[in-house]
Amino acid sequence: MAVDLHAKIRDVPDFPKPGIVFKDIMPLLADPEALRETVDRLTEWARPREPDVILGAEARGFITGGALAHALGCGFVAARKPGKLPWRTVSAKYALEYGFDVLEVHADAVGRGQRVLVHDDVLATGGTAKAKCELVEQLGGEVVGVAFIIALDFLGGRDRLAGYDVGALISYDS
Helix, strand or coil, X not given: CCCCHHHHCEEEECCXXXXXXXXXXXXXXXXXXXXXXXXXXXXXXXXXXXXCEEEEECCHHHHHHHHXXXXXXXXXXXXXXXXXXXXXXXXXXXXXXXXXXXXXXXXXXXXXXXXXEEEEEEECCCHHHHHHHHHHHHCCCEEXXXXXXXXXXXXXXXXXXXXXCEEEEEEECC
């Protein structure tokens, strides 16, 4: 019997600022069956895309992205905030639903022609995911899919990712 992943998502009103309802996956991650189900379902979606590497952004994208890479038998690349990576980096600036930010990856994190699955916990406006796709392409990699646990479809993130193969385990229409 499948775990109801939707039931494991906690709404946190007015975070990180008034008017935003944050979708918190921490209860899902804390439940061993829900975590296993999440990784299994992400793996099922990702496997046919045959990624060489998973690219996840800090911090929650590290947790499930690392587990997904392990399940698929591929590598993991960390996209981090500026100044967190110890070697030469490339960066991409992006808009959030509540401001701007920058992500960096090591300049040698993705090889030319490497098949990359971009992963994060939530698709909101699509800014973070688009920035990760741009980092992959800047390094000569091929984005073979963009996988999320949650998609907030009412924010239009799928539109921003037009042209990419996008999947989400849970979708919210409002």
